[in-house]
Amino acid sequence: MNNRYGSLAAWVYHLDKPIGRSFGNSARSIGDIEFYREGLKGCRGPILEPAVGNGRVLIPLLEAGHDMHGFDASPEMLDHCRRECAMRGFAPVLDLMRFEDFEAKAAFDAIILPAGSFQLIVDAAVARDVLRRFREALTPSGRLIVDLDPVSAFCSTADRQRSWRAGEDLLTLQERRLETDAAGQTTVSLLTYEHRRHGRLILAEEELFSLRWWGIAEFEEALGVAGFADPIVSADYRRGVAPSRDSGSITFEARVDRVSL
């Protein structure tokens, strides 16, 4: 199964991207968490974070006073999220669910997808249908905010090896690109996670990791077809600053198109 985020993947995610760790250009103070916090100021109703992961973004938004809800396809990621929420006295609604199975009617004032999670949906038709269901899940004044990695992020096919220490434990991750489909705009990589203690291998897990890249105009068009209007495109978490060739992340913010209701 693709994009599983099993026990070692979830542990590595939690070590590498703990609660409140903001993504973004380290040369500037603003990252994704600050961007979402600022953008959601004044949003009083429920907010949904699909693919919520360990709660890296959800928990700072709970701390900012928002009524946060989340879902994720990985029980192991949700375990981290529930534990971190409970440690802080929060008990948000967190469901085990896939994008593909999500459905709700006019329930949320905002839906947010940081960290390029939307790109985990590799079938373009499925992704477009998920966008339509996100629109149906929003109230008439609702907004969708989605981060995508630029096409340039998919260009390097070099293998990557990283490691993390957690007390006596050593975790390693090796990433190897297996496939790039330029027509389908998808990549498949093999992720090999290993957990060692005192040099002894305790557990190894392999996962296939698939992503789809989107062009900027292509995604704006998909938002329009799904019933969204007035998209604002921002580069590197600077609201309204148009992406350039060096941009590291692209955020789309669009409101429900009332004509589509």
Ligand SMILES: C[S@@+](CC[C@H](N)C(=O)[O-])C[C@H]1O[C@@H](n2cnc3c(N)ncnc32)[C@H](O)[C@@H]1O
């Ligand atoms: C990059 S992490 C993002 C976590 C969190 N949103 C953040 O910003 O840190 C991607 C998450 O997507 C989840 N995921 C992968 N495929 C999914 C699917 N089909 N439906 C829902 N969640 C999925 C993974 O389990 C993982 O927690």
